[in-house]
Every structure is written in C-alpha cells, then in structure tokens.
Amino acid sequence: MGAFRIEEADRPHILRLLIVWVILSAIGIVGVLQINYPPYDQSIQGQDQASTLKLLTALATPVFIAVVMMVVYSAIYFRRTTKELVDGPPMLGNTPVQIAWVAISAILVLFLAVVGIATLSSENVAQLVGAPGRTIGGGQTGSGTTGEENKEIHVQVIAQQWYFTYRYPDYGGVETTHLYLPVNHPVELHVTSLDIIHSFWAYQLGVKADANPGVDNIFHVTPQKTGSFQVRCSELCGLWHGHMVDSEGQVVNQSDFDTWIAQQQKDFETIASAVPSYAPYYFPLPLVKGS
C-alpha cells in the first residue's frame, strides 16, 4: 500500500475544488430540501415516499456536484494546450483513495438501506390495527385511540378493459364507479382484474399495484389529507389504456364518507341481486366470448 500524498503542484487545485464543492453542495442541499417532492403528503405512505425521495436527492446532490465540477474544472484547467498529441502522465492506482471512495460509497448505500428498511417497516406498522408507533391524524394509533376509529377499511379494486370499479366488502359488498376513502383511516386495498393485466396507480396516495386476473394483490394506505386524487392504469392494456383514468377519486371526512357510501348502497340495490358475492379475485371465464 503506497502512502497517500498530494503533489505540491496539485494542492491549489484541490483546495480550490474543495472550497467550491463545499459551497455549491451547501447551496444545492438547501435548494433541494425546499422542493415539495411527489407524491406529496395526501397519505402517510405518500409522505414517507416523498421524504425518502427528498433524503436521496439531498445525499446525491454533493456527489452530483462533485462529478460535474470535476468535469468542468478539468476541461478548463487541464485541457491540452499544445497541438501535438502526447500521452498524459501515467496514472497508477492509489490504494488510500480507492479505500476512501469504496468506504464512503458503502456508508452512503448502507445508510440509505437502513432508511429504506425503516420506511417500509413503518408502513407495515401503520397497517396493523391497534399497533402502536405511528401517528394517524394527530393521535397515536392503537395506544391513544381505540377500536372502530382505526379499523381498516377493505376496498377491492377491480380493473377491467378499460375502467376501474371498487367493492367495499365492509359495506355489504357495494360496488362503485369511483374510489372514496375516509381521511385518517387505514385502508387495505385488494387489487385484482377481470380480464388482463392492468396496474392500479393512485398517484397522489403513493399506491401502485399490479392488477392481475386470479390474484388478490394487497396494499395498504392511510389517507391523511382530504382532497381529490386520480386513479390511472399504468400497464399498457389495449386500445383505451390511455383513457383508463378516474379523476374523481376523493379522500373525504368520515361523515361525508358515511353519507356517500349510504347513497352508493341505495343505488346498488337495483343490481345487487345480480352481482355475485364478494370474492377476493376473479377468473375471466369463459375464455372466449362473443355474440
């Protein structure tokens, strides 16, 4: 292992680069921390994703600035000044430098892995009814509130060419044409398909789940802000894939949700007897149809 030393002639460059890098990195980090990252904060899971994205961007900023700065600096200060094509000075491996960049990279990656695992596990904690540890709507899940308030609502998302419908098994299996969710209430989404492969993407809620026929794909979300959201298909699924959008998804307060679901149940009565009982998934049979 050779000793790490800096040539005398290189010191002004290193010092200059270091100062510029520190200043630009500080400005860059402050700047990226001001950005409101998607998918924003309409759900706890969305907020977790936005926070993770913000952290990743902040950590990547000094690396990005260092790379760009080295390229620009080298192009200005180390460009070839003579017309003759000559080899540059031979560059041999520098073990301390290699150890340093491997170690710093490893530390960064491991740190991000820990952050990612913590985010995932915190979402899992939020799913559990009565489990302590996550704040929902300003209260403590499980430890500070009880029973009904944090009981998960189950919603089945049914994809079909080219629309999503939704069933609420906790409300008699009522099927609806739009997705309404109560705020501050954990929701268990069961995503499936009636025909081919689709993908349910409630962008503002931070939920994206494959919708496969014969599969009950379970995802969890806890909306924490009222407002509208959009559902769209994110799996190319045929002629009207681009139109497989529902712009009328809503997160509403509990009383509005109760009113809405009661109206849906009333409307559903006319077709209820013809709709099969709730099932976790569907197989598209018969395989061949047509008149």
Place this chain on the structure above:
Amino acid sequence: MIRRLSWVAAGVVVVVVALVAFVGLFMLRQPGPLEGTTTTLHLETVAAVGQALEWPRPNDPHPDWVGYLPTTTWTVPANSTIQVQIDQEDGATGLRNPFWGKVFGTEGGNMHVTFFDDKGNPQEGDMTSIDPTQAAHTFAIPDLGVFVPLLGVNANAPAGSTNVITFSFKTKGPGRYRWQCFVPCAAKTIFGNGGPMQTIGYMGGTVIVV
C-alpha cells in the same frame, strides 16, 4: 446595458402576448352554436357490420365484426341534452362484470326499452337495470359517467327483430370523450376483447363535444 434592457423588454412582450392569448382562447370563449340544445343520436348495433339492417357495410374490411353503426365518431354540442336511440339487433352474450347491468348517468337514471319476452311477444318499459347475463352490449362514455346496458334480443323473438333502447344524457364542456362497450363481445377472440373491441370504428370510438 442596452442589450440587457432589450432582453427584459422582449420578456415582457412574451408574457403579455401569452396573457392575451390565454384570455382570448379560454376566458372569452364563446359557447358553441348548439350549446344548451337537445340533439338526437340514432345508432344501430349488430354482430356483423356487413349484415346490418339499417346501415350495412358490406365493403367493410371486417364485415363479420360486431360494431356500432353508422359511425363511431359522434359530434354533439356541449352542455346539452343528447337523446339516444339504439336499435339493438344482437342476442345476449353477458357482461363479464355484472355491475354494468345497471344504468348510470342518464336523465332519470333509467332507459326505455322495447323488447320481446320469452314467448316472442313485444313488450316495452322503463328499466334501471337488466339481468347482466342478458346484455348484448353496453353504451358507455366513462368520463361523462354514462353506462347503459343494452338488452339482447330474445332467442324467441321473430327473425330480424330489434330491441330499441332510448335514453338521454347531458354533455359537459367541449372535449373528446372515448366511448366503449363493456360486454366482451368480440367473437372468437380470447376473453372476447380482441378484434373489434381493440379497433376504433367498431365497438369503441370518440364523442366529440363542441
């Protein structure tokens, strides 16, 4: 200095022009000439477009494909009432999702249907839903919230019989809205959703609201 001022002036001009264009295009938009009126849409659904009773297309590249006729691009006025009559010639094939057996988004939440009962006698009445297994097609414009199941012609009806379904719905503002059938009625294709279900001009198209 002069150059900088020129750039600033150019920027101001661009902003002003953009503002004027925005106001002109969107805020001062005049309503369409037929806005607020009632328009009639007369359609036919048939299992083979080459053999339709009213608007046959024998020279169609796929004369044996199911389709809506005479066209699948409909231009209607904005914020108006559209009265629809569909002459439905096909037998039932059934809905994959029985939920679409219910009528949504029409005025009064229903439709008027003339049909044939099991004895082949003509009947008529208002309906808010049909037996999903008896659907032949649907008329659906999802972005307008309109979903209407079309009752299949009873197997005991006289040959050449047609069910007539009438209803009305309201359009929103100008735009292009897709419409489609929710019965997987494309015969001989897997899941019944190939061929005419994946080709504009048969079981799907565009409602142009002007």
